[in-house]
Amino acid sequence: MNTEQTVDYLNAGYGPKSWLLTTDHKRIAILYLISITFFFFVGGFFALIMRLELLTPQADVVSAHTYNELFSMHGITMIFFFLVPSIPAVLGNFLVPLMIGARDLAFPRLNLLSWYLYIFGGIFTLVAMLTGGIDTGWTFYTPFSSAYSTTNVIPVVTGIFILGFSSILTGLNFIVTIHKMRAPGLTWFRLPLFIWAQYATSVIIVLATPVLAITLALLGVERIFRVGIFDPALGGDPLLFQHLFWFYSHPAVYIMVLPSMGVVSELVTCFSRKRIFGYYFMAGAIMAIAALGFLVWGHHMFVSGQSVYAGMVFSALSYFVAVPSAVKVFNWTATLYKGNISFHTPLLYAFGFIGLFTIGGLTGLFLAALAVDVHVTDTYFVVAHFHYIMVGGAVMGYLGGIHYWWPKITGRMYNEGWAKFSALILFVGFNLTFFPQFILGYLGMPRRYHVYPPEFQVLNVLSTAGATILGVGYLIPFTYLIWSLRKGKQAGPNPWNATGLEWKTPSPPPPHNFDKVPIVTEGAYAYPPILTTEGTHGGS
Amino acid sequence: MIPLLSSFPLFPVEASQQARQVDTLYIALVIIATFFTAIIFISLAFFAVRYRKGSKASRVLLHPENLKLEITWTAIPLVISAGIFLWSAKLYFDEHVPPANSIEIYVVAKQWMWKIEHPQGNREINELHIPVGIPVKLIMTSQDVIHSFYVPAFRVKQDVLPDRYTTEWFLPTKIGEYHLFCAEYCGTGHASMRGTVYVMDPSDYQQWLAGKTHEVPMATTGEELFQHFACNTCHQENDMGRGPSLYGIYGSTVHLNDGSTVIADQSYIRNSIDDPGGQVVAGYRPIMPTFKQQVSPDQVDQLIEYIKSLRPPEKVAKGMKQ
Numbered sequence: 001m002n003t004e005q006t007v008d009y010l011n012a013g014y015g016p017k018s019w020l021l022t023t024d025h026k027r028i029a030i031l032y033l034i035s036i037t038f039f040f041f042v043g044g045f046f047a048l049i050m051r052l053e054l055l056t057p058q059a060d061v062v063s064a065h066t067y068n069e070l071f072s073m074h075g076i077t078m079i080f081f082f083l084v085p086s087i088p089a090v091l092g093n094f095l096v097p098l099m100i101g102a103r104d105l106a107f108p109r110l111n112l113l114s115w116y117l118y119i120f121g122g123i124f125t126l127v128a129m130l131t132g133g134i135d136t137g138w139t140f141y142t143p144f145s146s147a148y149s150t151t152n153v154i155p156v157v158t159g160i161f162i163l164g165f166s167s168i169l170t171g172l173n174f175i176v177t178i179h180k181m182r183a184p185g186l187t188w189f190r191l192p193l194f195i196w197a198q199y200a201t202s203v204i205i206v207l208a209t210p211v212l213a214i215t216l217a218l219l220g221v222e223r224i225f226r227v228g229i230f231d232p233a234l235g236g237d238p239l240l241f242q243h244l245f246w247f248y249s250h251p252a253v254y255i256m257v258l259p260s261m262g263v264v265s266e267l268v269t270c271f272s273r274k275r276i277f278g279y280y281f282m283a284g285a286i287m288a289i290a291a292l293g294f295l296v297w298g299h300h301m302f303v304s305g306q307s308v309y310a311g312m313v314f315s316a317l318s319y320f321v322a323v324p325s326a327v328k329v330f331n332w333t334a335t336l337y338k339g340n341i342s343f344h345t346p347l348l349y350a351f352g353f354i355g356l357f358t359i360g361g362l363t364g365l366f367l368a369a370l371a372v373d374v375h376v377t378d379t380y381f382v383v384a385h386f387h388y389i390m391v392g393g394a395v396m397g398y399l400g401g402i403h404y405w406w407p408k409i410t411g412r413m414y415n416e417g418w419a420k421f422s423a424l425i426l427f428v429g430f431n432l433t434f435f436p437q438f439i440l441g442y443l444g445m446p447r448r449y450h451v452y453p454p455e456f457q458v459l460n461v462l463s464t465a466g467a468t469i470l471g472v473g474y475l476i477p478f479t480y481l482i483w484s485l486r487k488g489k490q491a492g493p494n495p496w497n498a499t500g501l502e503w504k505t506p507s508p509p510p511p512h513n514f515d516k517v518p519i520v521t522e523g524a525y526a527y528p529p530i531l532t533t534e535g536t537h538g539g540s
Numbered sequence: 541m542i543p544l545l546s547s548f549p550l551f552p553v554e555a556s557q558q559a560r561q562v563d564t565l566y567i568a569l570v571i572i573a574t575f576f577t578a579i580i581f582i583s584l585a586f587f588a589v590r591y592r593k594g595s596k597a598s599r600v601l602l603h604p605e606n607l608k609l610e611i612t613w614t615a616i617p618l619v620i621s622a623g624i625f626l627w628s629a630k631l632y633f634d635e636h637v638p639p640a641n642s643i644e645i646y647v648v649a650k651q652w653m654w655k656i657e658h659p660q661g662n663r664e665i666n667e668l669h670i671p672v673g674i675p676v677k678l679i680m681t682s683q684d685v686i687h688s689f690y691v692p693a694f695r696v697k698q699d700v701l702p703d704r705y706t707t708e709w710f711l712p713t714k715i716g717e718y719h720l721f722c723a724e725y726c727g728t729g730h731a732s733m734r735g736t737v738y739v740m741d742p743s744d745y746q747q748w749l750a751g752k753t754h755e756v757p758m759a760t761t762g763e764e765l766f767q768h769f770a771c772n773t774c775h776q777e778n779d780m781g782r783g784p785s786l787y788g789i790y791g792s793t794v795h796l797n798d799g800s801t802v803i804a805d806q807s808y809i810r811n812s813i814d815d816p817g818g819q820v821v822a823g824y825r826p827i828m829p830t831f832k833q834q835v836s837p838d839q840v841d842q843l844i845e846y847i848k849s850l851r852p853p854e855k856v857a858k859g860m861k862q
Contacts (some may be wrong), residue, residue, distance in 0.1 A: 119762075137725050144685040144727060148651070161855075230586065232703035238686060272591070281610045303688065304699045304725075305706045308636045308704045312629045319621035326617040327610070333580055334609075336587035338599045343592070351584060358580050362573035369569060369624050370632030371562050375695040378723040396819060425719040442566070443550050444692025447724045449731035453719060458548065 008411070008508040024511055028526035029409075031115050036082050036090060037478070039122060042303075043077035044471065050450075051433075051467040057454045067450035069151070075138030076129065080120050080160050081101065083394055084252060088205075089118070089170060090402045091199045094409060096174055098502035098509060099192055101183025101518040106176040110169050117166035128152045132493045137448065139249075139312065142241040146222045146270045152256035154223060157216045158539035164209045171205035174198050185520035189283070192500055192524040193276060196283045197262025200290035204251045204258075208294070214249035215241065231295040242304055242513070246297035249310040256390055258286060260353060261396025267350035267400050268332050269496040271406055274341025275525040278331045285324035285331075292321045302373045304444035312368055318368035325361050329354060340530040344496070346418040349400025352427045358391025360385060381441025392430055399477065406481065407491030411508040414484040422476035422482025429473045432466025499526055552629075555718055556694035557711040561631055563657070563695070568627075572620060633695065638709035642677035643670070646841040649680065649687035649700045652729030656722065657838065659845055661755035666735030667718065670712055671745035677709040679806050679844075681837050688724035691737055699724050703814070705806045712739040762846025765802060765839055769831060783828060784821045788852020790844075795822040807845050813840060 001368050009026045013019075019027060050070050053061040062070065093111065099103050105111050129133070132152030136145040145153050180198050182191075218229050219241070228234025230241040276282055298306060298314030332354055341347070363385045367373050376382060409414055435458040444455045452460070494503040501518050502509075547833050590597050626652055645668070648655040656664045670676050680689055680700045690697040698708035722733035749755075766772055774783035791803045797820045802803060802808055809837075811818055813835055816828035835843070 014742050032664075064731060066676065068725075068728060068730070136638060139725075141686060141725070144725070148685050148727060216559050223561070232701070276608050278605060281614075285730065302632070303697050305701055305704065308633060309631060315632075316625050317627060319618075319625050322621055323614060323617050326717045333583045333587070336591060336596075338601045339591045340599070341588055343588075351588075351713070354584065355581060358577055359573075362576060365573065365624060366569050367623070369565060369628035369630045369831065370564055371558075371635060371695075372569065372626075374564075374632065374635060374697050375692070377697065378690070404675055439550055442551065442691070444721070446721045446731075447689065449721075450723045452732045508599070 002435055002525060006506065007510060008506065010411075010508050010509045012511045021112075023104070025093050025097055025105050025108065025111055026409075026509065028111050028115050031120070032085060032089040032093060035085055035115075035119055035122065039126075040175050042126070043074055043082055046074035046077065046472065048467060048471055050074065051464040053450055054248055054452075054460045055464045056451050059451050059459055062408075065133075065135060068137075068448070069133045070379055071448055072137050073129045073132045076125065076134065076156065076160070078390075079138055079252070079256075080163055081118075081125070083256040083390055084167060085118060085170075086256075086394065086398045087401060088174070088198060088201055088255075089114075091194075091263065091398070091405060092174060092201075092259065095169075095405065095502055096195065097178055097181070097339070098272040098408075098513055099195055099500060100178065100181060101501045101514060101520065102181040103179065103512045103514070105173045106181060106345045107173050111173055114166045114169040114173070117162055117169070119162075121159045121166060122164030124162060125156055127365055128155035139245060140219060140241075141245075142219065142222070142236070142238045143233065146219055146229075147231050147233065149337055154220055157220055161213055161216050164213045167205050168209050171202035171209075171387045172232065174202040175206065176201075181344045183518050183520050185515075186501075187278070190434075190520060191283075191521045192262075193265035193279075193282055193286070194259075194262035196286050197258045197265075200286045201255055201258045203253050204290050204293065204324075208248045208251040208255075211244060212252075215248065216243040218244075239301070239304055239306060242353045243297065246300045247294075250297040250300065251290075253386075253389065256359075256394045257397075258289060260357075260401075261286065263401035263404070264332060264353050266498075266500070267346045267404055268335050269525040269527070270404070270496050271344060271347040271350075272336050272341045273527045273530055274335055274339045275523070275527065276331065277334035277402075277522070278327075279525075281327055281374070282331050285327045288324040289321060292317065292324070296321055299368055299373070302370055303377055304502055308399070315368050315370050319365075322365060322368070324362065328490075329358055329361070338530070341460055343420075345414075345416060345423055346400045346404035348420060348423040350395050350401060352423065352430075353393060353396040353400060355394060355427075356388050356430065358484060359408070359533075359537055360388030360392055363388065375444075376441050378446055380437040380439035380445050380447055383447050384437035384441060387434045387437075392434070396426075399423075402477075402481075404496070406484070407495045408502055408507045408509070409489070410485055410490030411491055411506075412484045413491050413495060414488055417479050418476060418480045422473055422480075425473040425476065429466050429469030433463050433470050434466070436460075436462040499524065542666050544704055552692045553714065553716065553718065554693070554714060555712055555714040556691075556696070557713055559695045559713075565624075565631065572624075575582065579756070584747065589623065618671075623689060638677040638707065639675045640710075640833075641803055642675040642676050642709055645670070645680055645837075646845075647678050647680040647689060647700065647735075648683060648841065649689070649722070650839045651685065651727050652684040652722070652733040654722075654733070654735050655838065657758060657841060658749065660749050660755040661761065663755075664718070665678035666750070667738065669738045669740060669745060671713050671742040672712050672739050674742065675709055675711045677707055678710065679841070680706050681810075681840075683837050684723050685726045687722045687726050687733065690721045690723035691718055692721070693737075697723055705810060715739050715741060758842045758845035759849040760846075762839075762844070762849075764843035765835075765847055769834065771843075772801040774828070782824075782855050784824055786847050789846040789850070792852075796820060797822045797824070809844050809847060810840050813843070 009024055053120055134156045135151045136149050144231045221227050228236040230236040230238050265276055296318045299318045302311045441457045445452055491507045493506050505514055597602040646657045654666050656668050682700045682702045687700040688697055689700055696708055696710050698706050716739055718737045720735035720737050722842040775786045777787055779785050792804050793801050794804050795801050817826045820826045823845045
């Protein structure tokens, strides 16, 4: 072994205490990485049993009640314990200080508290779900959840309530850090788009999560004390719950996907050796999506019984969100133009993201189209659409980011061959799982059905086959990434020759990130002009 | 090819007027989506090959930022979106305005079945018999949680809420049997809360209505309830009672004592039974007690049918003059 090893954040201390009491944002990121990976595989396991049940039209693997618990647990686990924290809590935690040239987040102890709230809320919820069950779906619609379900609604809601504070504190920490701790010379418009995305996400988290907390608290009050808030039998209004719930849960979609957009901007620029096309439009689009995302919650309620005119307003506003999303896709594509593209694994994930997000986004146009939504809402069309956004988009972006910054985080390279292979497997498996569901939905198969008319079987079999491939596809990176920790070759500070402050410090970084405070003199993505053999060059 | 396609259909049967309209919009959306997906995928592939590392393609970039291009590709999606919005909003609006000549059928949803009652008194469970070519309006409520009445072949869906009426209408265009699904998750038996819609030839429908003997029309049952609950002691034919007369009230505009007006539809009648103090008719005192605990949702529907059958005395008089 190398005896002259320098001190980095990984070897700065050993033993459980050095991890569980750490205030180093990089170690906290690792704690999150391990815990969200656990929840991801738990949530994936629930999905696999569901897909197995759906292989045949009859009920043969699980009972109706168990199936209802499975989709509820799958949704709750994946959304609250994997997707919402995924990129911010792991990559954001690790990278926000590094990318802005800071030594840590603004509130390092608060950061550790966030993780404890996350893990406490997570385990609390998981135990509650596995002991008393939960059969309300992740949406907790009233009056079913407040008066009819006999499962552990209160404990599960309590766990999510606790988790919400973890999100809020992380968001707060990021906002303060990005405002106050940027290196000298790092103006707002020199920030990498990943930071813009983290900033916008944090603002959404801080504004929206309290509304979820209030909603869940009101649900608890109604269930325990029978105070009529949502249940009409007690004088409440069931649609009020849906309005409050979606006021958080629609912006939550952007909490899940904006960070991925940030990641993809980093990947596309690095591997095409070019500044992002339309930087200002990209940053503006991120902020526009964050702001408009608060105004469209009612598009989940076109058949709920809300006013026809409210439906029209929400539909129109939803189309406004589509525009900045389209602008982002066009700009990523245009960034490749006259680039110098090398096909490393992270770029494959970025391509996967752009392709799947495009399909997810365009099918969003179908759902915003009122009369079409009336037919396809609450069917598999919706299931397919949001999986294209959340798995095709958010998870692809997350994995792309993990592969891109893995050498920075661990100091090691993974096996590129296996990594490319698994990116391909995931892309194929994903499409095979979810594309048939668009057709299934248009044919009219409702979601949350464990038994279905036999004519829907062929498409369900395709979907289950895809899910199997997808399941295997997720195990491959899990394996080679762990393998790389011991056997991977040394990465060096900047294996991709990327710009960005995080690459100007050793891999893994020292405990305080930078020996000297970096001074920034240029914008993000200042790649040198590309020389071709004819001697001509581009850039400016 | 054709047998293959028919065993892998991409559309459900089009069995209503709305189905055709929704499918047309859907196909337009598919074309738009395919077009943009193709542009993105082809550009990605083309750039990926042409500008791969080491390729000799020129990298001279005259405009690293291009405002005109940015504005163009912001404006194009905006214009297309506006077009789709207007188209879909028009259809959505029409889906909420049932034609005046619709047959009105009552639906009560409960965990986990659909209870249906025709004005003629025919009741069915998880089945709905309707004639082809005549618009049908469903007046729906739930006894417990939220459900959703979904007939894919008609492309219509509407949530059904407790303590409230929602309506849904469609114009069936094709004789046949179609799926009825509950589309809003409602608990353990959600996936079995299914049924069949039978679209019949009008003469078969009449036969079906008549075939079930001893059916008492809803309005008649409603009249019995009206007397049973002693509604008739206050709500008399003339305006001499302690409550307003209900003759001719259905569908009319009612003036309330707070100066506002309300259309006397099913929701108004239901609210007046559940919470009589909420909307008091101008000139009357809030003395009516609530009947919320005593009248079931099915009985409310029957009372509505009865009130609907009460012809306005003036109109009767006018009719006699002519």
